Amino acid sequence: MPQSIPTPPRPLRDDVAIGALHARDYLGSLGALGLTARLKRLTDGLLHEARALYDELGLGIEPNWHLVFLLLEAHGALTVTEITTALGVAHPSVVAMTTRMIERGLVKPHPNPTDARSKRLRLTPKGRARLAAAKPVWEASRAALETLMGETGxxxxxxxxxxxxxxxxxxxxxxxxxxxxxxx
Amino acid sequence: MPQSIPTPPRPLRDDVAIGALHARDYLGSLGALGLTARLKRLTDGLLHEARALYDELGLGIEPNWHLVFLLLEAHGALTVTEITTALGVAHPSVVAMTTRMIERGLVKPHPNPTDARSKRLRLTPKGRARLAAAKPVWEASRAALETLMGETGxxxxxxxxxxxxxxxxxxxxxxxxxxxxxxx
DNA sequence: GTCCGATGCGTAGCCCGCTACGTACTTGTC
DNA sequence: GACAAGTACGTAGCGGGCTACGCATCGGAC
Structure with missing residues (x-):
């Protein structure tokens, strides 16, 4: 039988400060109840650290563009829908990313000869340069993550x-x- | 030696649609390079599903308020800073949550007699009612997550x-x- | 050829997280 | 008591994710 939601251990007097509550301790004490929050904290933390690192190294790109870059490098030109299905996210998210990549001149839309509704996105020379500059960092990140995962056994x-x-x-x-x- | 970043397998002709790319396949093929994206997708997915479920059940709260509710139930009254350290997030995030909880009448700020800078947050009767209504759902969610985790071995x-x-x-x-x- | 449903893309709007900054109020020190 | 440093909270602004909706185009049925 799983432990149930913790009830107030001992309601403190309201005008008294509670003892030090630390995130890992508190969230950990909740078991599965704190799982999603911890996972979110973990992944958001990775994202924000990556963003800070990219800025620090002057990569001039967002961490989340990573997969779009790799996809366009591998396939030459893709439509928003193709990227959407490959990444498994909602299409407005892809539109938001690609729009900003276009604004920064990293990607350029080309009309699709067979379908006027869509357009194919292709890396610009500048985009390819950014990709090349970022690759070593991704490689390092991959190595770091593999080590990290390895440590957990x-x-x-x-x-x-x-x-x-x-x-x-x-x-x-x-x-x-x-x-x-x-x-x- | 870890596999390196995949290079274009065979650059397709640009005016040709790529084959079906499926999220799980593509992201999975990237190994550690796709890990953070997959984790983010996973946790965001859980959050959005929870939100939809809460709406469906008419709980009238956001999934993320969960921990704030439990914290306030357990300790009676807490300041923003105390919640911040307990949850391990940046304080503006807590401010955003609690502000909306106050707007909805679930939480009420009380002046702190010993420190005019801060105020103690306490659940209102309405807040306690929402908490009581949500608890069974959290309990079910916990059970579901425990089963899910159990399945993975x-x-x-x-x-x-x-x-x-x-x-x-x-x-x-x-x-x-x-x-x-x-x-x- | 015409019509209607399906599809591709874009926008609007809501919530989440963070950093940077501003503004009170406290506290420690001379 | 006065002033500097520190602390609590709030705001601004940026990026992320999603659903709902709008619009133009495509494509199959008739």
Whole structure:
């Protein structure tokens, strides 16, 4: 039987400061209840650190453009929809990224001869230069992440893949609703 | 030796559509390079699903308020700073959350007799009612997450904790910079 | 050829996280 | 008591994600 949601341990007097509450301690004490918050903190932290690092190194790009760069390098020219399906995000997110990449002259839209609705995006010379400058950093980042994962002694990539698969098979929403019914 | 960043497999003709690229396949093929993006997708997905679920059930709260509710329930009244340190996020994020909770009448600020700069936040009756209504859902969510984690056969919470510890000891930024130097 | 549903892209609007900065109020020190 | 340094909170501004909606174009059915 899983531990239930913690109830007030001992309601302190309201005019008295609580003792030092530390994030890792508090979130950790919640078990699965704090999991999503911790994961969000973790991934947001990685993103923000990456952004700071990119600025520091003067890469002139956003960390999130990473995959778009690699995709365009590998395939020459892609439409917004193609990028969207490859990355598995909502298309407005891709539009937002590519729009800014276009504004900065890293990517250029070319009319699509066979379909006037879409346009193919291609890296500009400047975009290719930024990509080349960023690659060593990505390579270092990859090495750092592999070391980090190695330290944990867990197949992190495999775990992420199995979580993706599990949630694709049965969504978090469904799982929660089902668990709710069973309780009743 | 780790695999390096994939180079264009076979640059397609630009006016030709690429084959079906699927998110899980593409991101998975990148190994560690796609890890942060996949984690972000995963956690954002959980957040958005939770939001939709809360709306569907008419809870009238945001998923992220979860921890603030539990914290206030357990400690009666807390300042913004106390919540900030407990959750381990930047204080403007907490301000944003609590401001909206106050606007919706779930939380009420009380002047702090010993320090005019700060104010203590306390749940209102309405806030306590929302909390009570949400608890069963959190309980179901916890059960669902525990089952999900169990399916993976990995100690997910332990893994997250060890990642947090490892990154706290040596930041992602530092790790990447160091890996960069070693390459040179 | 015409019409209607499907598709591609863009915008609007909401919430999340962060850093940088401003403004009170406290506190420590001379 | 006065002043500097530190602290608590709030705001501004930037980037990220998503859903809902609008508009033009495509494509298949008739």
């Amino acid at each position: 867990v197949d992190v990539l495999g775990l992420v893949a199995s979580l993706e698969r599990a949630l694709e098979a049965r969504s978090y929403r469904t799982r929660t609703l089902d668990a709710r019914v069973e309780e009743t | 990995v100690d997910v919470l332990g893994l997250v904790a060890s990642l947090e510890r490892a990154l706290e000891a040596r930041s992602y930024r530092t790790r990447t910079l160091d890996a960069r130097v070693e390459e040179t």
